[in-house]
Amino acid sequence: MIQTIYVMWLRQLKRYWRSKPRLIGSIGQPLLFLIAFGFGFSPVFERAGGVDYMEFLVPGIVAMTILFTSMFTGIEVVWDRKFGFLKETLVAPISRTDIMVGRTLGGATISVIQGLVVLLLTLFIGFRPVSWYAVLPAIFFMFLVSVFLTGFGTAIASRIDDMQAFPMIMNLLIMPMFFLSGALFPIDGLPSVIKFAVLLNPLTYGVDGLRATLTGTLSFSLTLDLAVLMGLSVLVNLVGAWFFSKIEI
Amino acid sequence: MNMIDVSNLSKKFDGFTAVDNISFSVGEGEIFAFLGPNGAGKSTTIRMLTTLLKPNSGRISVNGFNPLTQQDDTRRSFGIVFQDQSIDEELTAYENLEFHGVLYGVDKQTRTRRIKNLMQMVDLWDRRDDYVKYYSGGMKRRLEIARGLIHHPRILFLDEPTLGLDPQTRNNIWEHIRELNLNNRMTIFFTTHYMTEAQEVANRVAIIDHGKIIILGSVEQIMDSTSTGSLEEAFLQLTGRSIREENASSMDRMRLRRRVRR
Numbered sequence: 001m002i003q004t005i006y007v008m009w010l011r012q013l014k015r016y017w018r019s020k021p022r023l024i025g026s027i028g029q030p031l032l033f034l035i036a037f038g039f040g041f042s043p044v045f046e047r048a049g050g051v052d053y054m055e056f057l058v059p060g061i062v063a064m065t066i067l068f069t070s071m072f073t074g075i076e077v078v079w080d081r082k083f084g085f086l087k088e089t090l091v092a093p094i095s096r097t098d099i100m101v102g103r104t105l106g107g108a109t110i111s112v113i114q115g116l117v118v119l120l121l122t123l124f125i126g127f128r129p130v131s132w133y134a135v136l137p138a139i140f141f142m143f144l145v146s147v148f149l150t151g152f153g154t155a156i157a158s159r160i161d162d163m164q165a166f167p168m169i170m171n172l173l174i175m176p177m178f179f180l181s182g183a184l185f186p187i188d189g190l191p192s193v194i195k196f197a198v199l200l201n202p203l204t205y206g207v208d209g210l211r212a213t214l215t216g217t218l219s220f221s222l223t224l225d226l227a228v229l230m231g232l233s234v235l236v237n238l239v240g241a242w243f244f245s246k247i248e249i
Numbered sequence: 250m251n252m253i254d255v256s257n258l259s260k261k262f263d264g265f266t267a268v269d270n271i272s273f274s275v276g277e278g279e280i281f282a283f284l285g286p287n288g289a290g291k292s293t294t295i296r297m298l299t300t301l302l303k304p305n306s307g308r309i310s311v312n313g314f315n316p317l318t319q320q321d322d323t324r325r326s327f328g329i330v331f332q333d334q335s336i337d338e339e340l341t342a343y344e345n346l347e348f349h350g351v352l353y354g355v356d357k358q359t360r361t362r363r364i365k366n367l368m369q370m371v372d373l374w375d376r377r378d379d380y381v382k383y384y385s386g387g388m389k390r391r392l393e394i395a396r397g398l399i400h401h402p403r404i405l406f407l408d409e410p411t412l413g414l415d416p417q418t419r420n421n422i423w424e425h426i427r428e429l430n431l432n433n434r435m436t437i438f439f440t441t442h443y444m445t446e447a448q449e450v451a452n453r454v455a456i457i458d459h460g461k462i463i464i465l466g467s468v469e470q471i472m473d474s475t476s477t478g479s480l481e482e483a484f485l486q487l488t489g490r491s492i493r494e495e496n497a498s499s500m501d502r503m504r505l506r507r508r509v510r511r
Binding site: 006007088093094248249 | 300351
C-alpha cells in the first residue's frame with residue numbers, strides 16, 4: 001500500500017521536474033499579483049493605519065500559489081484519461097483509496113515546492129518571517145492546504161472527461177475562493193454577507209494559518225484552522241476514492 | 250478448468266445494446282479470438298472481463314474469480330494490452346515497467362530480472378532509458394505487451410494488438426505471443442478485425458457482430474459448417490456483407506461513433 005502511494009507520488013514528481021515551463025509558468029502569476037497589489041496598495045494601507053501591506057499580502061500570495069497549483073493538478077487525471085494511462089492504474093490490483101491518496105500527495109508536494117519558491121522570492125522584496133523557526137509550521141500549513149486543495153481538484157477531475165471544461169470549472173471555483181479568503185484584504189469589518197462567504201471558504205483558514213505562522217497575526221485560532229483543513233482533507237480524499245471506484249472506461 | 254466463463258452477458262449504453270446476451274468459455278492455454286467489425290462489441294466485452302465496466306446482466310468468471318465482487322483477484326489474474334495507448338509518455342520505457350511492477354506488488358529483485366528479460370524479448374532493452382514519447386507505434390505496442398507480462402498473468406488480453414502496425418511488426422508481435430502461449434501455457438484472448446490474423450493464430454474463433462456471437466469454433470469447424478474456404482467467406486455468408494469498415498452499414502457506423510465518443 002505504501003509502495004503504491006509512493007510510486008504514484010514519484011511519478012508525479014518526475015513529470016513535474018521534467019516540465020520546466022510548468023515550474024516557471026505557475027510562479028509568474030503570484031509574482032505579478034504580489035508586485036501589482038503589493039506596491040499598488042502599500043501606500044494606501046500605510047496612510048490608513050500604518051499597516052505593512054506587503055507583510056500582510058505575502059502569506060496570501062503563497063496561499064494563492066498553492067490554490068492554483070493544487071486545483072489544477074487535478075487536470076492530470078483528465079490527461080491520464082485522455083491519453084490512456086488512467087486505465088493502467090484502474091486495472092491494477094490496488095485500492096482506489098491508494099490511487100487517490102498517491103495522486104493527492106504527489107500534487108500536494110509539488111504545490112508546497114511552488115509555494116516555497118514564491119516565499120523565497122518574496123525575501124528579495126524585503127519580506128521577513130516573524131522568525132526563521134516559524135517557517136517550519138508554515139510549511140506544515142502549506143502542506144495541509146495543498147492536500148485539501150489537491151484532493152478537491154482531483155476528486156472533481158475524476159468526474160470530468162472534457163479537457164476544455166476542466167479549466168473553466170476550476171476557474172469558476174478558484175477565483176471566488178481566492179478573493180474571499182482574506183488573502184488580499186483583512187476580513188474584519190467586511191459587510192456581513194461577504195464575511196459569511198469568507199467564513200464558509202475553506203481557504204480562509206489556510207490563509208489564516210499561514211499568516212499566523214509567518215507574520216504572527218491571527219484572526220481565528222490555530223486549532224480551528226488545523227481542524228478545518230484536516231477534516232476537509234480527509235473528506236475530499238474519501239470522496240475522491242469513492243469517485244475513482246465508480247469510474248468506468 | 251476454464252480460464253474464462255461468460256454466460257448471457259449483456260451491456261447497454263443509453264438503451265443501445267452493445268453486447269447482446271453472449272456466452273462462451275476459454276480453456277487454459279488456449280488462444281481465443283474475438284473477430285468482428287469495428288463496433289461489434291469486442292472492446293466492450295474485454296472491458297467487462299477486466300473490471301473496467303459493469304455489465305447489465307450475465308455472469309463472468311475470470312480465472313475462477315468474479316470481476317464484480319473479486320476485483321483485485323481478477324485484476325491479478327490478467328495482463329492487458331489496450332486498443333489505444335496506455336503508457337506514460339513522459340516517463341522512460343523502464344520507468345513505465347517499473348511502475349507497473351510496483352503496482353502489482355512484484356518485489357524489487359524479481360521485478361528487475363523480469364523487466365530485463367521482457368525488454369530483451371521485445372527488443373527494447375537498448376532503448377530502455379528513452380522517453381516513450383520518442384518511441385514508434387510498434388515499439389510502444391511491444392512495450393505494452395512486455396508491461397502486461399511483468400506480474401506473470403495467467404491470461405493475456407489483447408485488444409486489437411496489431412492495429413495500425415506494419416506487417417513485419419505484426420508478425421514479430423505474434424511470434425512473441427505464440428512463444429508465451431507455448432512456453433507458459435498462458436491463455437490468450439484477443440480481438441481483431443483482421444480475418445487472416447484470427448485464422449492463423451487462434452485455436453478457436455468467435456465471430457461477433459452487432460453485439461451477438463454468430464458462430465464459435467475452430468477455424469476448420471467454422472469453415473465446415475458454412476461450407477466456405479476461409480473466415481472471410483464464412484463471415485460474408487453469415488452476415489451477408491464483408492467485414493471491412495468501408496462496407497459497414499449505417500448501424501455499424503453508429504456503434505462506432507458511440508464508442509469513439511466514450
